[in-house]
Amino acid sequence: MFGTHASADGDALGSELGLSRFLKSLGKEVRVINTGGLARSVAWVAEAGEVEEYAAAAHDAVIAAADSIVVVDISNWERLGAMHKPVMASKAVRIDLDHHPVASCPADLSINDTSAAAVGEIVHALIGRMGGKMTLPVALPLYVSLLTDTGSFKYSNTTVLTHALAGEMISLGVKPYEVYTRVYEGAPAGRLKLLGEALGRLTIEPEARLAWTSLPRAAYAASGAKEEDSEGVIDQVRSLEGIEVAILFKEVGPGEVKVSLRSRFHADVNAVAKKFGGGGDARAAGMTVKAPLAEVEAKVLAAARPEAMRGAGAR
Ligand SMILES: [Mn+2]
Known part of the structure; x- marks a missing residue:
């Protein structure tokens, strides 16, 4: 079970989709539940129905029964909004993946790397540690996470690693021009x-x-x-x-x-x-x-x- 902040951006959505798709490929039962919708520029990355909008009636029981809850890209868990209370009440192991200086993070396990350009980098490392194989459906959302959090690979957080990972994702079939166009050139x-x-x-x-x-x-x-x-x-x-x-x-x-x-x-x-x-x-x-x-x-x-x-x- 995953959660992130309202109006999930490229990194929030990309990192939760990357990890959830990988875990599903291992046969794990995974639900991606967010509050406050998805940013218009990146909503296309999610398949229909892949991300659920939190509703107490539909999800409180799911959250309570989960084995683990992963929260991504959120320096302050209060930003989980309406989901904050059920997440904190759950007996699940709470895991935090982030690259922001932490404001409030009541996780059982926290992986916070402020040198990471995006949480997508952390997810990539986790998959590697688990001995997982990177595939295009996982690489695409992770590429979006790198692209958006580095301002198209131009902010000062962009590193050799960021480019190396992007290169790996392109070799798996990610099309940089197509992704860039879909994210940035659909301006209303x-x-x-x-x-x-x-x-x-x-x-x-x-x-x-x-x-x-x-x-x-x-x-x-x-x-x-x-x-x-x-x-x-x-x-x-x-x-x-x-x-x-x-x-x-x-x-x-x-x-x-x-x-x-x-x-x-x-x-x-x-x-x-x-x-x-x-x-x-x-x-x-x-x-x-x-x-x-x-x-x-x-x-x-x-x-x-x-x-x-x-x-x-x-x-
Ligand atoms: Mn981020």
């Missing part, structure tokens, strides 16, 4: 329009080595976009020449703002996020702040500007 119109809204509001502060933008509720309405359509906007802001820190403010509700922070080389955006009750790592962090948009912008920018100057002139 709303996503591009929302990017336009974000770039139209871009503020560049070259003297502070910082760039930021905001997506108020009106921007979502104007573009017909969904919450998840802002994925990737922050990368566009960070791509700007000469900046160290990029910030995106998303108004997710009245008086509630989700903030994403990215840094290029020197600034520790995790330190900024922590001041507002959030977290992440030095290059990528975020938090949700309950206050009006303009107020959140002012406070976060004031905290981020000195951090953006860290290491200025060091290059």
Whole structure:
């Protein structure tokens, strides 16, 4: 039995499918149960009915009777949402597979490797340790997990191992161009329009080595976009020449703002996020702040500007 966070992304879904398909090939009885659906860009990786959406009536008995429960790619088990309670009440052996710094992990067995680019790498190693044979149905979701968590093999977490594993998966029949196209080039119109809204509001502060933008509720309405359509906007802001820190403010509700922070080389955006009750790592962090948009912008920018100057002139 598997679980991950809401709106399962490429790594969450890819690692649970990779491991569950491998275990099924050994004749194990496996159910993949998630809360909060799958991200649109990667939902195609799952076969029809392969991932079940958690419902208390259908699944509490299954969770209670399971021998083991594997939770993947989730630094805080509270993010299991409605499934958290039955998972904790079960007598099953709880296993955690993760590569995030752990916030809350009440597992019996935890395999956490923060040097892994994706949980998919950990799953690959586990299958190897079990003497398992890698096959295309297992390799495909694991490839998706590597592809998405490394930003198409370009983030700083990408290693020789990541590329070696991708090479192995390609040799098994994974088609990089096809996978890339299915994951990244199915953009709905709303996503591009929302990017336009974000770039139209871009503020560049070259003297502070910082760039930021905001997506108020009106921007979502104007573009017909969904919450998840802002994925990737922050990368566009960070791509700007000469900046160290990029910030995106998303108004997710009245008086509630989700903030994403990215840094290029020197600034520790995790330190900024922590001041507002959030977290992440030095290059990528975020938090949700309950206050009006303009107020959140002012406070976060004031905290981020000195951090953006860290290491200025060091290059
Ligand atoms: Mn991950």
